[in-house]
Amino acid sequence: MRFSAEATAERFLPERLSARVQPLLARLDAVLFANDERAAAGRMSLAAFSIRVVSAFITLVMQIFLARWMESFEYGIFVLVWTTVIIAGSVASLGFHTTVIRYVSEYREKGMQGELHGILLTSRLFTLVLSSAIAALGIAGIWLLQPWIENYYVIPFYLGMVCMPMVALGDVLQGIARGNSWAYWALGPIYIIRPTLILLFMGAALLLGMRPDAPTAMLAAIAATYVTTLGQMAGIRWNISKIITPAIPKFHLREWIIVSLPIFLVEGFFFLLTNMDVLMVGFFMEPHDVGIYFATVKTLALVHFVYFAVKAGAAQRYAQFTHSDPVRLAHFARETVSWTFWPSLALAVFILLIGRPMLHLFGTDFVSGYPLLFIQMIGVVARAAVGPAESLLTMSGNQNSCALVYGATLVLNLTLCVILIPAFGLWGAAIATALSMTFEAAALSWTVWRRLGVAMAIFIPPPPRVST
Template sequence: MRFSAATTADRLLPERLALRARPLLGRIDAVLFSADERGEAGRMSVIAFIIRIVSAAIAFISQVFLARWMGSFEYGIFVLVWVTMVIAGNVSCLGFHTSVIRFVPEYREKGMLAELRGILIASRLFVLVASTAIAAVGGLCVVLLAPHIESYYVVPFVLGFVCLPMIALSDVLQGLSRANSWAVFALSPTYLVRPVLILVLMAAALAAGYRPDAKAALIVAIVATYLTTLWQFAGVTTRLDRKLPAGPRTMHFREWFVVSLPIFLVESFFFLLTNADVLMVGFFMEPDDVAVYFATVKTLALVHFVYFAVKAGVAQRYAAYMHGDPGKLAAFARDTVSWTFWPSLAMAIVVLALGEPILWLFGPGFDAGYPLLFLLVVGVVARAAVGPCESLLTMTGNQNICAMVYAMTLVLNIGLSVLLIPAFGLWGAAIATTASMLFEAAALSFTVWIRLGVVMAIFAPAGSPR
């Protein structure tokens, strides 16, 4: 007999309580066991959510150990370089890591196998070549501009660029896995395997007598990233070869690039917006301040991961529903807002309650970031209150206006940071970030309503799609 949450509640709970719980448990059963596309998307979001919970714990533990091993100054250097490389790696995909999520289901649905084979090959090859070229140019720029850069940043940034191509390739492999609804294989290499490897290898390096500095941490990160990405590449390639029979390939590179370019702008603006505060703190303040601010933001990531988990599970379904009933798309979009907001709100309360002891774990002085959490969490919950709007816009062909919204939000964020960080320090960064996230949430929700007639806001009436 198949497990059912509703049936189990009937057996274990008093009748009155079981009747009250039945609607909620029925929805849980629908997510876990429904065979339709909605159920598949829900299960992928649940899997992504679980992976994100585990990865958040792993990332948090690894960051605590790195901070304690390295001290705030060296840890701040490592953090700034690593965040920059993660952003640059994502940007180096030029949008292909997201556009494949749109094209792969479309080609499979329409039986366009030659085009499907073409984009599977072209996306990986193009991203690897583009990211390698960007890494070479970036490393050369650091060397040439070394006299104008703080000396303690030069070697770490050069090492960081060595890692960049594998970060980019991992992003496009994640996109291909998401397009095929391989949730575990999409997320586990980046969010589970890589951080564990970095922690284990760093511990081994320290045991072998290496200094606990930013350079050692980045060399460890290079090794871990290459090992993880090559394993991920072999696994994704093997699965694709099994799923898709051999045959001719058709290349529509111009079409793919034209669609990917605005997606590239959306993703670039989003990644820059998500991490701009850390970069701006690094520009205006010392590595110790970067360390404290990053630890605070990392603590807040326990709330963020709900949003990213839902986004990972629903993007390909937005693309599939785009060609069907508008009412079905609108209803599904509304569901994704609920999936995002309520768990995010619950996690926000937990983080605020436990934030100070969590930050204390990073080492002396890190708990100075605790008051910032009360301001920053407002922006995170506001974003969760409108769900993954940018995924809906991107998957329905509205990537251009979505890019425009993110561009305006990024300009607002940077402008406020330039004005406020020199005057108010870390509080200035927190104010700039929160204000820009509130603007982003309102602008994206309004854009979805204007373009698609879909209401994506947790407390707004559903209305009717146009």
């Protein structure tokens, strides 16, 4: 229900006065409520942006404290293991954490209550069972490969597998919340509460006399992740109970899995691509180098959150426009490019100006990573120049094409890392990532144009506005 100015005047003002002001108020309603879809996406993106701003600050503070408490060697072990856990958890849902956004939006709009109950139940149970099985296989794999793994990685990786199912479930809960445009329930737990709790639990562990090392940090991460995910699940269930009517769940598991598998490839390639440089630095170099490189990545996260904020707000609207209004989809998609690029560019310049003192906060060893920011920033700005193009492909049913782009980019990135890191060290990792991200942006933009006819690139002039 929406309270319009015109209806309010008709109800509460005297008849003659109401008759005079109603035309003016009708125009006010047209200004305020024209294009509700774009306004809703804007509100979602603004809320997501605000959360990411706060999250970036909290995460940066958390990483600074962890780096200073553990020093670069133990910090490097922790960030490599934690990065691996986040990647594994993100792909362990088999793509359901993104599929659920599409189907929750579609089923709610079409009033398909049985299917809505079915996708909500299936996404959570399927993810929890599958991620637990993968975690068990991971523990067995660590045990079998222990003779070939450096001793200082073994215990942290065991602990990481314990944490992984809750990471996966949290991603699906985020997708459910995003499908309902609940920005704070979608992003707040993962991006604000969890890093805050990791910092608090780690501080408490040190006060209790535990060692400032990677296993202690992983125990703090386990506790924080379980508390956050279980609390998020309770909150989302409470919100769901208020907006959907009871119905017998209807399951279309085959359809959901068919749609999810390409998304699984897209998301898997995306997370591997986003973190491949960190993983490869860990493979070829020492934990000390991993810590320095990861500190530069965390500094760049201040720019990345613009992209993620717009993506969070736009994904649901992409799905709605795909089914209802392809013309408006093209105009809205082009707007999201501008929302992504210009704030990202401004933040990129700002980060380059303050990057050295920011890295110094991690410790004096980390300042050596400052020149890497200039190379890494090229890839970040290139990705921002095409907006959340992969979300548009996924939400419009072109997830197979998107998977091909990410697969090709991942192969390119892996090849460049293998060639450049042994030869140039951290500089090689930065160059490999910047080149790969530039290729990714160009390939995504071209694919969107070929498949949908939408100009997802900041340097292409926008089409004329559609009257609404």
